Amino acid sequence: MTNGDPAKGSPAPHANLAVPFLDIDKIIGDRDTKIIICCGSGGVGKTTTSAAIALRAAEAGRKVVVLTIDPARRLAQSLGVGELDNTPRPVPKIDTAAGGSLDAMMLDMKGTFDDVVVAHSTPEKAEAILQNQFYLALSSEFSGTQEYMAMEKLGQLHSEAEAHGTWDLIVVDTPPARSALDFLDAPEHLSSLLDGRFLRLLLPPTRGPFRLMGAGFSMVSAVITKILGAQIINDVKTFVRAFEALFGGFRQRATTTFQLLSSRHSTFLVVATPQHDALREAAFFVDRLGEENMPISGMVINRVHTSTVAISPERALSIAEDLVDGSAALEIEALQRHANLMRLIETETRQLQRFAAARPSVAQTRVQALPTDVTDLSSLRRVGALLADKD
Amino acid sequence: MTPRHTWHIVSGKGGTGKTTISGALACALATSGRRVLVCEVEGRQGISELFDVPTLTGADERRISRTPAGGMVYGLAINPEDALNEYLDSFYHLSLAGKALDRFGAIDFATSIAPGLRDVLLTGKVYEAVRRKIKNRPNAYDAVVLDAPPTGRIAQFLNVHAAVAGLAKVGPIRSQADSIMRLLRSATTVVHIVTLLEDMPVTETEEAVAALRPTQIRIGSVIENMVTPTPLDRGQLQAAAAGSVVLKVPGLTIKQNQALASEFAIGAARTLQEQQRHDRLTALGLPLVQIAFDHGGVDEGAIFAIAEQLTDQMSLEAP
Secondary structure, eight states: OTTSOTTOOOOOTTTTOOOOBOOHHHHHHOTTOOEEEEEOOTTSOHHHHHHHHHHHHHHTTOEEEEEESSOOHHHHHHHTOOSOOSOOEEOTTOOOTTSOEEEEEEOOHHHHHHHHHHHTSOHHHHHHHHHOHHHHHHHHHOTTHHHHHHHHHHHHHHHHHHHHOSOSEEEEEOOOOSSTTHHHHHHHHHHHHHTSHHHHHHSOOOSGGGGGGHHHHHHHHHHHHHHHOHHHHHHHHHHHHHHHHHHHHHHHHHHHHHHHHHSTTEEEEEEEOSSHHHHHHHHHHHHHHHHTTOOEEEEEEEEEOOOOOOOOHHHHHHHHHHSOTTTOHHHHHHHHHHHHHHHHHHHHHHHHHHHHHHSTTSOEEEEEOOSSOOOSHHHHHHHHHHHHOOO | OOBSOSEEEEEEOTTSOHHHHHHHHHHHHOOTTOEEEEEEOSSOOHHHHHHTOOOOOTTOOEEEEEOTTSOEEEEEEOOHHHHHHHHHHHHHOOHHHHHHHHHTTHHHHHHHHSTTHHHHHHHHHHHHHHHOOBTTBSOSOSEEEEEOOOHHHHHHHHOHHHHHHTTOSSSHHHHHHHHHHHHHHSTTEEEEEEEOSSHHHHHHHHHHHHHHGGGTOOEEEEEEEEEOOOSOOHHHHHHHHTTOOOOOOTTSOHHHHHHHHHHHHHHHHHHHHHHHHHHHHHTTOSOEEEEEOOTTOOOHHHHHHHHHHHHHHSOOBOO
């Protein structure tokens, strides 16, 4: 752009960049696509993208459920999921002419964990676990629990969809990962903690090779007790005893969900914005998904700026300079804003070109920056149209 | 001259530019001859990326910038495992125990699961840097800036008292938490919240302020990042947003003038929305700081430019 014709305006979002186009309509039109997972760093518009894709798919005839993690309040209200109650509810006022439907739900992390405990143990054991201080901390504060429970919920929704035909497409919004890897690692992390060596060490060393580790363990145990206090260790021991029967189940389901995510029925979309940080995170996601052989369709680039005014920033500023301030204040402001917009477009284009140069095979679709917040169905519909549109 | 606050904690919703503001604030505090440390705790390597220096690892407190005013900015990336090892070493002389714990997966366990311990270890390391003494200087650093967790977690993160209440009634970790809490509540510590003038970040800012109030930790400024400054008044912006402005830029065709006017209308509408959100934030009764959007992206020059805006609008120096 910098060497281009000075009178030229900004390119359409997809011009000049030889990256494949991510065709959202093809993905939602393919009945074999049963799960769409939107991932990306915080603040890039994942929730909006998930909701817009879900709405578009529903109005194209799919029976959709969208699992959101932390939607903006007004978006949640317009989706009818103002309450955090873990139950998918029909989204009112969508166009059902094509035979589709849309349910939405908001993840209740602790509620989901509680359900798992109740469903997989005896009432007495469940009661003991739910009251345990350590469980309360684990289910509401552990940094990986949200990711893990999102996957647990996805597994449940999938089973329900298979068994009853309630839905034929699940769209998942992922938690705002602290790092690109959390989302894939958390289930593994949590399940390995739950059936890990350390927790087993806290149990009386009555069987297996742990008996032989007595000396090392008592030292470790003493240090941990010193730092954390004896009370938490007791809570943990009680928890581990009650939870023991569930360990296998947790790992089993984490593995099943992982397989489900790697199957041809799932697809990942990496959401980003055309800023350096967001693209860097997106690159981690793309590379990691590739390493894990996860099916990735491509990237959604949100908030891409565009202009239809074919005037270069240099020219806009030079015209503004020649205008008299008092009589042409609006013209000067309009020209300066246009110059700033063109500079921003140049910066974004440069960032996107760098990304595309390093990962030329990753398909992209771009959504231009909208003048207002996306808080209702009609603006979601508009985002859906922009997502599907090649230009 | 000393800075008014020696510990600045910067939070904000993801995507609001919290790390950029933290780096710029460190530069603003690093006036001639000063040493300022900027720390991150979320393992993102945002600081080294921002200053375009090699990755910060372990206990490495490295100089990452020399400010135009002649101060030094140092960077530190804190992770809970290193902090726990350091803690064990300094309180129990247990550097070996740390290794044994590692082998059993206990460090992973303790820092990931024990509620609050992770946060106490992270804030504890920053506390140590704030209070550290060295020869011939009152403090190793004149000020420390913490690039803290996002608004959704900030009150919980800083409320180290509550965090350990459930697990330690007495003992070293409890007294450590007490000391950290005292410093957090002192007049030399302050929390700033970075926001964009968009609906969700403003809502999260309001929620974070409400959540922080009971902790008795002082809230400094709400920093409105990436705002579009304008010389126009509200009436002019409203007219422009409504599309009722006819532009007459000499040298442009009527069509170009119309296209420019509709682009201007969208920009003006956004600025009006930003102003409404600014009014919402005014209701918090906190000092508001505005940082202009840099259309050229963030590099070292841009960080220094933001630092200048922070210096101009915040009272960083002691009276």
